[in-house]
Amino acid sequence: MSGRKVGDGASTVVMEQLRTNDPEPKDHLCYLTKTPDGKILKSSTVYIRDRKGKVSAILAINYDISRLLLMEQALHDLVSTGEAAPVEPEKITNVNDLLDELIQQSVALVGKPTAAMNKDDKVKAIQFLSQNGAFLITKSGDKVAKYFGISKYTLYSYIDMNRQEDGA
Numbered sequence: 001m002s003g004r005k006v007g008d009g010a011s012t013v014v015m016e017q018l019r020t021n022d023p024e025p026k027d028h029l030c031y032l033t034k035t036p037d038g039k040i041l042k043s044s045t046v047y048i049r050d051r052k053g054k055v056s057a058i059l060a061i062n063y064d065i066s067r068l069l070l071m072e073q074a075l076h077d078l079v080s081t082g083e084a085a086p087v088e089p090e091k092i093t094n095v096n097d098l099l100d101e102l103i104q105q106s107v108a109l110v111g112k113p114t115a116a117m118n119k120d121d122k123v124k125a126i127q128f129l130s131q132n133g134a135f136l137i138t139k140s141g142d143k144v145a146k147y148f149g150i151s152k153y154t155l156y157s158y159i160d161m162n163r164q165e166d167g168a
Contacts, residue, residue, distance in 0.1 A: 012057055013045045027054060029035060037149050038107075038114025039066045089118045095137050102134045103147055114148055122148050126158040135159065 012033070015024045028045045035041065041062040048057040106125035109116060117125070126144065134140050145155040 003007070014060070017047075027099060033062065033092075035115070036146075038117075038147070039064050040069055040113055041065065070112060070116065099134055099137050099140050099143060102132055103144065104130055105132075114126055121159045122150065126155060127161070128158050 013028050013031075013137055019134060025047050027047060029151055031043055033041045033043045042058065043062045045060045047055045050056040066069075067168045074112075097142050097164065106128040107114065110121045111130050112121055125148065129140075129144060134144065141155055145152045148155070150158075
C-alpha cells in the first residue's frame with residue numbers, strides 16, 4: 001500500500017500535466033516514486049479520455065516494491081562472485097545535495113528502505129550521518145528527522161547514544 005488516501009494531493013506526474021496543460025499527455029508507465037516514509041513504489045499513470053479524446057480522468061497505480069528490493073539485494077548478494085569495480089563518487093556542489101547524498105549513503109549502509117527500518121537500523125543510519133558531518137549543515141536535523149519518521153527529540157537521543165558509546 002502506498003499510504004495515500006482519497007483527497008491526498010496529486011502526484012508529480014499529474015502536477016506536471018496540470019502545469020504544462022499538454023493537450024496530448026502521454027501515459028507514464030513503470031516509473032519509481034518514493035513516499036515520505038521511505039517506501040519505494042513502482043507507479044504507472046494512465047490518462048483516460050472521453051469520446052472526443054479529451055482527458056476526463058486519470059488512473060494511477062502504485063505498488064510498494066520496498067520488500068521486493070530487499071529480496072533483490074539479498075539474491076544479488078547470494079549470486080555475486082566478486083566485488084564490483086570501484087566507481088568514483090559524483091562531485092557534490094551544494095550542501096543540500098551533500099545532505100541528500102549522506103542520507104542515501106546511510107540508507108545504503110543499513111540496506112533497507114526507511115519504511116522497513118527498526119530502531120537499531122535508524123540508530124545505525126543516524127550515527128553514520130553524525131560521524132560524517134551531516135549535522136553540521138544548517139537545518140539538517142529537521143530534514144533527517146522527517147526522512148526517518150522520527151521526532152527531533154528522538155533524533156538527538158540517537159546522536160547522543162553515539163557520543164556515549166564513544167566515551168565523550
